[in-house]
Amino acid sequence: MMAAIKVGNLAPVFTLLDQDGNKVSLKEFRGKKNVLLYFYPKAMTPGCTVQACGLRDSSSALKKLDTVVLGVSPDPVARLKKFAERDNLDFTLLSDEDHAIAEKFGVWGLKKFMGREFMGILRTSFLIDREGRIAAIMDKVKTKTHHDDVLELIRAIP
Numbered sequence: 001m002m003a004a005i006k007v008g009n010l011a012p013v014f015t016l017l018d019q020d021g022n023k024v025s026l027k028e029f030r031g032k033k034n035v036l037l038y039f040y041p042k043a044m045t046p047g048c049t050v051q052a053c054g055l056r057d058s059s060s061a062l063k064k065l066d067t068v069v070l071g072v073s074p075d076p077v078a079r080l081k082k083f084a085e086r087d088n089l090d091f092t093l094l095s096d097e098d099h100a101i102a103e104k105f106g107v108w109g110l111k112k113f114m115g116r117e118f119m120g121i122l123r124t125s126f127l128i129d130r131e132g133r134i135a136a137i138m139d140k141v142k143t144k145t146h147h148d149d150v151l152e153l154i155r156a157i158p
Helices: 046-057 059-064 077-086 100-104 146-156
Strands: 015-018 023-025 034-039 067-073 092-095 108-113 116-121 124-128 134-138
Touching: 015 077, 034 046, 034 146, 046 059, 046 067, 046 146, 059 067, 059 146, 077 092, 124 146, 134 146
Parallel strands: 034 067, 067 092
Antiparallel strands: 015 023, 015 092, 034 124, 108 116, 124 134
8 A cells, every 4th residue: 555655765845734723734843853654543542553653752852863853643633632631642643534645644444453454553663854854754663662673773864
C-alpha cells in the first residue's frame, strides 16, 4: 500500500486542526525541525495510549534532537483534546476526520480485526528531516517500543 511515498521524497504538505482547534501545517517546520509524523488508529484506545505515552515520556530526548511530534488520527478535535488532557500529552495531535492525509501518505487501508475487515489507519510513522524529506518510514510499529525506535532513527539522521 505504501506505493507513493519513499525515503528521500519530499513529504506531502498538509494543514490540519490540532486538539485545540488551531491549524497546523507541515510546512511551518521546514528548515527548523525534524518531524515525527505518526498515524494511529484511534485516540484513547489501549495500543494508541501506550504509543502516545511513550512519546510523551521521551519528549525531552526528542526536543534535544530538534524533533517535533505530530500524531494523526481520524478522531474529531474534541476527542483529541480529551486524549491529550487525560494522558498529559505534550505534543500535537491532528484530526484527519476524512482521512485525506492518511490517504496521501498511503496509510489508509484494509484492516482485519476479530474476523472482520474494514478500512482504517495502518499504524505507520514517518520521520521527516529539516528539509521536509522523508528520512525514514516505520510501517511495523510496536506500540511499546515506538519511542525508543524513533529516537534511534533520529540519531541516525546525518
